[in-house]
Amino acid sequence: MLTGATLVLVCGFLIGLAYGVIGLLSGFCLLTSLRNWWNDGDSRRIRSYALAMATAMVTAQALAAAGLVDLGTSIYLQPSFSVPLMFAGGLIFGYGMVLANGCGSRATVLLGRGNLRSFVVVVTLGITAQATLRGLLAPPRVEFLQWSSITPSANSLPALLNAVGLGSGAGRAAAVILVAGALILFELSHPAFRQARGQLAAGLGMGLLIAAGWFTTGYIGADDFKPVPVTSLTFVAPLADTVQYIMLSTGLSLSFGVVTITGVLLGSFLTAIATGRFSLEGYSSPRHMLRSMSGAALMGIGGAMAFGCTIGQGLTGMSTLAFASAVAFIGILFGTAAGLRGPLQVKPLSA
DSSP states (O other): OOOHHHHHHHHHHHHHHHHHHHHHHHTOOHHHHHHHHHHHOOOHHHHHHHHHHHHHHHHHHHHHHTTSOOGGGSGGGOSOBOHHHHHHHHHHHHHHHHHHTSOHHHHHHHHHTTBHHHHHHHHHHHHHHHHHHTSTTHHHHHHHHHHHOBOOSOSBHHHHHHHTTOOHHHHHHHHHHHHHHHHHHHHHTOHHHHHOHHHHHHHHHHHHHHHHHHHIIIIITOOSSSOOOOOOOOSHHHHHHHHHHHHHGGGOOOOHHHHHHHHHHHHHHHHHHHHTOOOOBOOSSHHHHHHHHHHHHHHHHHHHHHTOOTTIIIIIIHHTTBHHHHHHHHHHHHHHHHHHSSTTOOOOTTO
16 A cells, blocks of 8 residues: 555656646647747737636635645745745746746656757756755855845735635635636637637646645645645756756655656657657757756746746746745746847847
């Protein structure tokens, strides 16, 4: 019989496997979504991302309301957080994402398809994230975090509504209706998106995978003697941990994040083989490689500062309705906008 900790690893691997399949088939990616929307006027992909966010939000809050998962123990709902650090991290991550032409989650999916550029991105992101979390860059990050942290009376929208007079249940429900309701209206108000069954399925699937991650670590992994950190899908810290595990596995234990990354790679690889999409691809020039590595390094540093990425904060963090996650996600959007438009716009390599 599987122990709780082993079952968490098995479920994490299956969640990653499903993410790899959906990610490759749908092209699920915030950067591509924003580029298509802002540059081409095609908003179907960004509406799919919004549907994933709304689905993750509704399901995660339902799990919390049912007492199955304590979201308050996650890193996203800590009492104190640094607004400038979270925003700056998101900003750096977003701009790096444009330079690297994709975030860490997209790079992991593409690596499974044989994209060797993504191998460079994944390894560089993992190393720089580890350096920022626990290595050479950790002391200044921690120092700035301690100097700039605030402890607000409410760290999430449900908590704020509760503080102004609504009960905990009513505050949670009102917050979900306000935010998820607005997202759902944005998604379904577009006729072309309603006809895009693949994007609809991808948005729903990704949102449900976030809920599955919360349930796995928060309920299946609940153990008073050996608790598993309550979390769900994210890619910055898990990529850093995966790189470290490959190097030092005899001194480390497998974690939910590491097995999830493994599942994503295998899911993407198997899907690519089954659909004839597997193809080895490399860089077109040294300049291309330098830009890609620079973007990956910025994503590793920025993602560690912001405690997440387009998935870790944009979906998992936002599903908790935490103010810190909103700050980080807004920073990611501003950083992406700076890379796609304006004076800091990243020009095509052929230009």
